[in-house]
Amino acid sequence: MSRQPTIKDVASKAEVSFKTVSRVLNGEPHVRKEVRERVLAAAAALDYRPNIAARGLIGGRSRLIGFLYDNPNYSYVTEAEIGALLRCREAGYHLAVEPVDSRGDVPRQIEQIISSLRLDGVILTPPISDDPGALAVLDRLGVAHVRIAPEAGRDKGPCVFIDDEAAAFALTRHLIGLGHSTIGFVQGHPDHGASHLRQAGFERAMAQAGLTTRPAHMVQGYFTFESGMSAGRALLDAPDRPTAVFAANDKMALGVMAAARELGLSAPEQISIAGFDDTRAAQISSPQLTTVRQPVDIMCQAAADMLITLAANEALDDPALQLPFEIRARGSTAAPAAEPQSV
Template identity: 40%
Template sequence: MDQRTKRRRAGGQTITDVARHAGVSPMTVSRVINGEKNVRESTRERVSEAIRELGYAPNAAARNLASASAISVGLLYSNPSAAYLSEFLLGSLDQCSRSGFQLVVQKCDTEEAELRAVDRLVAAGVDGVILPPPLCDASAIVEGLRLAGLPTVVVATGEPPVSASAVRIDDFHAAEAMTRHLIERGHRRIGFIRGHPNQTASAQRYEGYVAALAAEGIAIDPELVAQGFFTYHSGRDAADRLLSLPVAPTAIFASNDDMAAATIAVAHRLGMDVPRDLTVCGFDDTALATTVWPELTTIRQPVSEMSRNAVLLLAEAIRRKGSGQAAKPVDEIMPYHLILRQSDAPPARLGSKPAKSKAAKAGEA
């Protein structure tokens, strides 16, 4: 291969190619390129090696970012959890500020407004769009953005569309790990509050719960499953129903922290002690998880980092489009962690709290 061909191929490499080659996120590659200190030395060496092997030119990438002030990132939201949305917006704003992008935030309240929301974003002149949940699963919006030719990144979906990049966690295995943790604590009668049916991640969390019970030979009791909608009020109603059963559950696993916080409130209203009389666990690890008492054992979904990575993936897709390159949707799966706090314990009949379970240790790895 002559030197001219080598240079041409090297010029086609992107920050996403480097990230994939090094086994890290595009955000980590950006941090290495920008000389930021919060990167492990082993990771920095791996990224640097990938840059060398691919012939990627980080200085050119830095110039692209420096000249990217004209890039306008659209963020369309409709989220019932204020805690989740707040964390998501902070991450997006921070990364857009770091990269010199303009962030245009639009709200979409109803299904009827979905296509009008797409029209507003197109009229606003955005270069690409980020869709947090639940709009990450709104097929009409995703298709409308595709037809409008706008690069799109969906965040926290359970089933990424073929036309857009995605940043998410493994919701199935995260919920399975939490349920396994509760089983190892000694719980057999475990209630579950489902998330909104309009989100694919909700179904995966429920399936993870079912899989963990089945693996231990515990029969699925439909009475122990209540429908929620990711709101505090829906969690309160679901907890009311579960705790009014003739034989109440000894633990309740809610599909997000808002519904778990509502469950704790219902338990307190009924004169129950959490976790002595009832274990309560959530999902997401938003700020709410450490605001309630007792603080929630929960699954940490790195919401802020996911939104930051979404900005970087979108910027890369916009750059590709601008240079006439074919779109390459990326499915980035980020790690989750099982966070142990004060809201879980074994059933009262089993006595004092044992050492950390295998599931908890695996989640912290």
């Protein structure tokens, strides 16, 4: 076929109406599996490529979802983006990835993005997912949105999250179970809601075990490798250094690990180190990092699926979707030595 195949060509080859082809390609429900497979096979055989712009004009939908982020942890952002992208591609949608500077005028930035892109909805990642101005402007503009890991207001709109407080509690309990009683904590970025929840879980586990959380063992971080390294130096280059350090994300935990090496300390023999997220870097570090597995990709797949469902004017089964976490115990943690060895 020398010309570009049309939807009518696909319908003819699949022996269905062009309206049925449209329903299949739009990912609409209530199409028999056998018919759906026949249509998709015909489209593949003809190398049919639907015109996204034309489909938006006809159906009133742009088939374009926005992904808004402002997060110094690019491993997290990449995993989140890939999760959303794969689900969009499956459903015939496109993903527009847009940075938002949370230190600036967030509502104005979002309004500019919405005015330049005809979006069916947006996925909001932390810390934008907790920004009142962001939520207000999206509500005013009537743009559907799903929040990833919001700290509060989970009953006020669609969101996907894990229980950050329970996850941090479980990881701290793991360290305590190994025999650690002096545990340092590197706090997450103060503008991220998850930071407060993870710290609360850490403190609850320590209190429940009858252990003291020393102020000198609580160091501010900002979800960056550099802040983790700085925190690691402060915690480990001290006479009363802890036997274990729990950082509120993997990137900071790897910074603590680098600081330990700089100070001549080996993990886990002289210091146990744990993080949060289970990024790719945590899996390939040496030693591999003990951490909390947060299924960021699946969370964003679910968020994209929610927006696609809403764009089809269908109700969500669970608008506040909580996904499970896992503790991944690896080589960076072990029982403490009898006494902290001097640097």
